[in-house]
Amino acid sequence: MNPDKKEQILLSGLANNDSKCIEIIYENNFSTIQAFILNNNGSYDDARDVFQEAIMILYEKSKLDSFALSSQIKTFLYAVCKKIWLKRLQSRGKYAINLDASVIENTLVQNDDIENARQQDIDFNIMEAALEKLGEPCRTLLKAYYIKKKGMGELAEMFGYTNTDNAKNQKYKCLMRLKKLFFAQYNKLNEDE
Known part of the structure; x- marks a missing residue:
C-alpha cells in the first residue's frame, strides 16, 4: 500500500x-x-x-x-x-x-519546518530500512540498548555474552554495520537527486 x-x-x-x-x-x-x-x-x-x-x-x-x-x-x-x-x-x-x-x-x-520534517521522514525511512537489512541479533541488540535502555550487564545476559566488555564490543560492531548500511543508502539517495 x-x-x-x-x-x-x-x-x-x-x-x-x-x-x-x-x-x-x-x-x-x-x-x-x-x-x-x-x-x-x-x-x-x-x-x-x-x-x-x-x-x-x-x-x-x-x-x-x-x-x-x-x-x-x-x-x-x-x-x-x-x-x-x-x-x-x-x-x-x-x-x-x-x-x-x-x-x-x-x-x-510550520512552513519553515516542512523541509526539515520531510528530511526527517526520509532519514527515518532510511534508518528503518537499514535496521531491517542489519538482521539479527544486531537489530534486537541495538533496540534493546537504545530504545529499551538495557544496560551492558542485561545485554550480556540476554545475548549470552561472557561479560559486559563482550556485549559492549558487539554493540559497537553492530552500530558500525548499521551506520554503514544507513550511509550507503543515504548517499545513494543523494546521488540519485
Whole structure:
C-alpha cells in the first residue's frame, strides 16, 4: 500500500475513533517519543502523558476539514511532543531555553519546518530500512540498548555474552554495520537527486 494512502487511512481512522488505527499509531510512534523523553530528563509516565497530549492534538486537527497533514504522522507527533516536552522542562527549570511562547503553543509543523520534517521522514525511512537489512541479533541488540535502555550487564545476559566488555564490543560492531548500511543508502539517495 502507498505510504501516503496508509497515513491518510490512519488519520481518518483516528478522526473516527477507530481503535485499530489508534493502536497502530501508538505502536508505530510511542517508542520514539519515549526514547526522546527518557533521554531528556523525563520518565516513562512523562512520555505517556506527552504522547497522549500529542495524540489528542492530532485527533482534534484530524476532525477539521481544513487540516492537511504535510508530513508523516510520526514526524508530526515527534514535533508536537518535542515542543510540549521542552515547554514542560522549561517550566520545571530543568532546561534553560528561550522559546517564544507563540512558537511553543503552535503545534503544527510550520512552513519553515516542512523541509526539515520531510528530511526527517526520509532519514527515518532510511534508518528503518537499514535496521531491517542489519538482521539479527544486531537489530534486537541495538533496540534493546537504545530504545529499551538495557544496560551492558542485561545485554550480556540476554545475548549470552561472557561479560559486559563482550556485549559492549558487539554493540559497537553492530552500530558500525548499521551506520554503514544507513550511509550507503543515504548517499545513494543523494546521488540519485
